[in-house]
Amino acid sequence: MKKAVVYINQFFGQIGGEDKADFAPVFKKEKIGPALEFAKNLNAEIIGTVICGDNYMGSNADKAVDEIIELLEGKEFDIFLAGPAFQAGRYGVACGTICKAIKAKYNIPVITSMNVENPGVEMFKKDMYILKGGNIASKMRADVAAMIKLANKILNNEEIGSAQDEGYFGRGIRRQVWREDLKPASERMIEMLLKKIRGEAFETELPIPEPDRVPIAPPIKDLSKARIAILDTGGIVPVDNPDKIQSASATRWGRYNIENIDSLKSGVYKTIHAGFDPAAADADPNVVVPIDVLKTLNKEGVYGSLHPYFYTTVGTGTTQAEAMRMANEMIPYLKEDNVDGVIMVST
Amino acid sequence: MVKEVEKAGIPIVQMCNLIPVAKTVGSNRIVPTISIPYPLGDPATPKETQWKLRYSRTKTALLSLTADITEQTVFPV
Numbered sequence: 001m002k003k004a005v006v007y008i009n010q011f012f013g014q015i016g017g018e019d020k021a022d023f024a025p026v027f028k029k030e031k032i033g034p035a036l037e038f039a040k041n042l043n044a045e046i047i048g049t050v051i052c053g054d055n056y057m058g059s060n061a062d063k064a065v066d067e068i069i070e071l072l073e074g075k076e077f078d079i080f081l082a083g084p085a086f087q088a089g090r091y092g093v094a095c096g097t098i099c100k101a102i103k104a105k106y107n108i109p110v111i112t113s114m115n116v117e118n119p120g121v122e123m124f125k126k127d128m129y130i131l132k133g134g135n136i137a138s139k140m141r142a143d144v145a146a147m148i149k150l151a152n153k154i155l156n157n158e159e160i161g162s163a164q165d166e167g168y169f170g171r172g173i174r175r176q177v178w179r180e181d182l183k184p185a186s187e188r189m190i191e192m193l194l195k196k197i198r199g200e201a202f203e204t205e206l207p208i209p210e211p212d213r214v215p216i217a218p219p220i221k222d223l224s225k226a227r228i229a230i231l232d233t234g235g236i237v238p239v240d241n242p243d244k245i246q247s248a249s250a251t252r253w254g255r256y257n258i259e260n261i262d263s264l265k266s267g268v269y270k271t272i273h274a275g276f277d278p279a280a281a282d283a284d285p286n287v288v289v290p291i292d293v294l295k296t297l298n299k300e301g302v303y304g305s306l307h308p309y310f311y312t313t314v315g316t317g318t319t320q321a322e323a324m325r326m327a328n329e330m331i332p333y334l335k336e337d338n339v340d341g342v343i344m345v346s347t
Numbered sequence: 348m349v350k351e352v353e354k355a356g357i358p359i360v361q362m363c364n365l366i367p368v369a370k371t372v373g374s375n376r377i378v379p380t381i382s383i384p385y386p387l388g389d390p391a392t393p394k395e396t397q398w399k400l401r402y403s404r405t406k407t408a409l410l411s412l413t414a415d416i417t418e419q420t421v422f423p424v
Contacts, residue, residue, distance in 0.1 A: 018384070055383050058365055090383070093368060119368045214350045216375045217358040220412045228409065231348065234386070280385035286401065287388035293402040303409050313348075327351035334357060341412035342352050343405070346363035347383050 002044040002155050005072065006035040007082035007098050009091045013051030018277040021090075023053030025064055027071040037144045038081060043152045047077055050098075055276070057094035064094075065101040077108070079151055084113035084143035085120060087135040087317055090275075092120025100127045109154045113143045116169075117319055125169040132167050135317075222304075226340040229307035231330070233315030234281060234288035234347035235273030236264065245314055247274035253313035253326045255333065258306070263292035275316030276347055288345055307339050315346060349374045360408045360422075362386060370419055377421045378408045 010016055010023040012033040031039050032049040039046050050068055057064045080102045082095035092114040099110035113133035114121050121130055129150060133143040146167055153160055163170040188205070195202040220226045237245060243254035258264075264285035271281040271288065286292045289310050298306055311330050315323075334342065350373050352359040360376040363369050364386060369377045380386030387404055388397030404424055411422045 021383070059382055089368065090365070093365065119371055123367060123371045212350075213373050214353045214375075216416055216418075217353045217356050219358055219415050223409060223413050226412070228412075231352075233348070276384040278384070280388070280390040283390060284388060284397070287385040287390075287397065290387050290401045290405045293398070293405045296402065297406060297409065302406060323348045324351055327348035330348075331352060331355045331357075334352070335355065339357060341409075342357055342359040343408050344349050344352070344359055344361045345380070345386055346361060346365075346369070347386060 002078040003047045003076060004038070004042060004044040004079045004081060004151070005048055005050060005075070005077045006031070006038055006046055007050045007052070007068075007080065007095065008033055008035070009057075009088075009094060010051060010053040011091075013049065015051060015053070018275070019279075021053045021055035021277065022059075023051070024056055025050060025052035025068045025071060027068075027075075034084065034140065034144055037140065038148060041145070041148045041152075043155045044079060047075060052094065052098075054088070054090040054094055057097060058090050061097050065098060068098060069101065069105055072102075077106075079108060079155060080106075080110045081147060081151060082110070082112040084131075084133045084140065084147065085115075085118060086133055086137055086139065086143070087115040087117050089119050089316070092118035093123060094120075096120040096124030096128070096130070100124060103128060109151075111147050111151055111154075113147050121169055126171050129166075129168045129171075132169060220341045223341075224301055225304040227305045227307055227338055228294070228303050228341050228343065229309075229311070229334050229337075229339045230289060230291075230294065230343045230345070231311040232289050232345040232347075233313055233318075234276075234345060235271045235314040236269055236281065236285050236289045236310075236312050237272055239268060239270050241272050245272060245312065247272050247314060247316075249317040249319070249322075250314040250326075251318075251322050253311060253330065255309040255311045255330070257309055258291055259308040261291065262295050264289055273314050273316060273347060275314075288347060290345070304340075307334065307337055309333070358412045360411045362404065362408050366421055370421075373419075375416065375419050376411045376414070377419070378404060378411055379421065379424055380404065 010020045035049045085092040095112040103110045111129045113131040115135045245252045269285040271278045361374040387401040
């Protein structure tokens with residue numbers, strides 16, 4: 001029987017939550033968490049589970065990868081499964097990072113699963129099969145089942161269909177196939193052209209992905225006269241969270257006056273972000289929104305002036321559409337006050 | 348959010364720990380921070396050390412806004 005290894009994070013590995021996100025990788029011979037679900041129908045024996053903290057992987061990717069490869073030294077396996085990672089950004093990036101490394105090292109198939117909003121999709125979809133997964137962990141069964149289905153096809157040496165048919169994110173790979181309708185390209189082109197002329201909807205056979213880039217804004221010419229504003233997605237708010245910003249999947253934001261303070265004091269400000277251990281940010285909110293050094297740098301004349309408010313939301317699980325909307329609600333305030341440059345601190 | 352501000356014509360620098368993510372989503376000016384839960388000050392180090400780190404990274408971020416860049420740039424810290 002073929003053999004498989006499963007990779008999961010500290011949370012699904014039952015090590016702990018955000019307070020254990022720095023957990024260094026371990027290999028356990030047992031099937032843990034999602035590995036048990038994989039074991040039900042996978043046509044391979046799971047020889048163990050690799051567990052690694054998301055922050056450990058995020059902050060020291062090279063080291064984490066080396067350590068995991070070392071843990072797997074001498075073990076034989078035919079396929080590597082990571083996740084599913086849902087909409088958890090750090091977990092998705094971790095799954096992509098380790099899958100890519102495993103594939104490069106052992107040249108074996110690797111599979112993971114993420115939600116379309118997970119930044120790991122864009123980063124790794126060309127490198128591996130990433131199945132289109134749910135947004136939250138309650139979709140575990142369905143996401144694992146989809147991974148098993150594809151994994152079993154690979155293990156049985158069956159033909160893998162297109163991204164659309166198999167449910168993975170398109171990898172930008174083109175292959176020659178015989179169409180069922182045997183209709184040649186010339187006929188299909190004419191049909192498409194006629195539809196276009198008639199103003200009807202048609203579907204291109206060669207979608208060109210648009211890189212979503214924005215032009216670089218012109219730099220500040222004289223920093224000593226510039227007005228600077230600071231934004232954060234780390235959820236730093238006054239302790240009573242007056243705008244009731246959500247701890248995850250935020251749709252609300254707030255701005256808080258900092259004109260007459262020299263620093264964000266603990267006990268007056270805190271973080272409401274549910275995606276990381278809040279201990280350090282609660283003890284000293286300046287580690288996320290550095291008001292203390294911004295005031296000092298202003299007194300030293302490094303830059304002209306500080307916009308009197310800082311702007312906060314929570315970045316974890318927040319959709320790109322909501323983030324765009326919130327930014328566009330903040331921008332008029334920045335423009336009205338002639339802000340010349342912005343610092344965004346992301347956690 | 349970074350892209351929307353940039354689109355509005357205001358230069359913006361993203362201070363973050365997950366550099367590959369910032370690059371993928373399209374941030375143009377990036378200054379690395381040291382971690383996710385405490386981007387600008389490791390609580391295991393003395394207050395003085397944290398302040399120095401925060402001062403230096405924030406200053407780098409401010410100066411990055413004056414750099415005339417032509418492509419995505421991660422500023423050295």
